[in-house]
Amino acid sequence: MDRRRMELLRQIQELQFAAVELTLFMDIHPEQKQPLADYNRIAEHLRSLMDEYEKLYGPLMPFGQSTVENRWSWTDEPWPWQL
Amino acid sequence: MWIYEKKLEYPAKVSRPDAKMAKLLLAQYGGPDGELSAALRYLTQRYTMPTGKTKALLTDIGTEELAHLEIIATLIYKLMKDVSLEEIKEAGAAGYYIHHDRALYYTDANGVPWTAAYIQSMGDPVTDLHEDMAAEQKARTTYEHLIQMTDDPDLIDTLRFLREREVVHFQRFGEALNLVQEHYAHRHVF
Ligand SMILES: [Fe+2]
Numbered sequence: 001m002d003r004r005r006m007e008l009l010r011q012i013q014e015l016q017f018a019a020v021e022l023t024l025f026m027d028i029h030p031e032q033k034q035p036l037a038d039y040n041r042i043a044e045h046l047r048s049l050m051d052e053y054e055k056l057y058g059p060l061m062p063f064g065q066s067t068v069e070n071r072w073s074w075t076d077e078p079w080p081w082q083l
Numbered sequence: 084m085w086i087y088e089k090k091l092e093y094p095a096k097v098s099r100p101d102a103k104m105a106k107l108l109l110a111q112y113g114g115p116d117g118e119l120s121a122a123l124r125y126l127t128q129r130y131t132m133p134t135g136k137t138k139a140l141l142t143d144i145g146t147e148e149l150a151h152l153e154i155i156a157t158l159i160y161k162l163m164k165d166v167s168l169e170e171i172k173e174a175g176a177a178g179y180y181i182h183h184d185r186a187l188y189y190t191d192a193n194g195v196p197w198t199a200a201y202i203q204s205m206g207d208p209v210t211d212l213h214e215d216m217a218a219e220q221k222a223r224t225t226y227e228h229l230i231q232m233t234d235d236p237d238l239i240d241t242l243r244f245l246r247e248r249e250v251v252h253f254q255r256f257g258e259a260l261n262l263v264q265e266h267y268a269h270r271h272v273f
Contacts, residue, residue, distance in 0.1 A: 075135040
């Protein structure tokens with residue numbers, strides 16, 4: 001597995017984890033403005049990193065959530081538990 | 084990882100409250116061949132599938148089964164929401180009411196709680212895929228039994244959709260089994 005891929009994956013995990021934390025927080029504290037601003041900034045950055053990852057290494061999601069170029073690379077190994 | 088999508092895969096409507104059908108639908112919620120069993124069966128077997136294609140198929144069907152679990156839960160919720168205590172007693176659902184009121188709990192139609200003993204994960208992909216094909220047929224039969232028990236057209240429409248999905252899953256598992264057998268036949272040449 002090449003280094004660029006592992007780096008990109010790590011960045012995606014970090015950003016997505018922040019988004020998970022903010023989601024839980026805002027579920028109980030929806031009235032606060034700062035977490036919402038953080039969430040939107042993170043969501044945008046996350047989307048651009050996931051786009052970049054998918055262009056290089058294939059779709060991250062099935063069921064119409066990611067577009068897939070050329071051939072159905074969704075089934076390509078490694079799966080997450082093989083890394 | 085998984086992300087929740089705030090919508091059903093297919094509409095789940097009912098024409099009227101019906102405690103009897105709610106109780107029977109538990110068969111596909113926490114029963115042996117229900118949607119919880121299906122999802123957990125495929126999502127645990129996928130790790131030891133031998134190829135990218137079969138890992139993908141079990142991941143994707145396992146995920147779709149979670150969506151079906153949500154549809155069944157929605158149907159049971161709607162069937163139970165406005166039902167009276169009298170109707171609950173008449174439906175033979177008083178025991179369920181005592182433990183769970185109108186809440187969703189993983190039991191079969193007879194109140195037997197879900198158990199991991201309903202599923203298998205043998206580490207042999209040929210064996211596991213045979214179990215999966217059998218499970219899909221049992222789920223299809225259960226949906227046919229459920230459809231026979233009601234005349235609610237909205238409920239029947241959703242149950243027919245779920246029945247049809249079992250047929251498709253069976254077909255895909257059958258194809259996966261062929262791929263796996265070819266995979267091993269090819270390997271054993273060397
Ligand atoms: Fe299924």
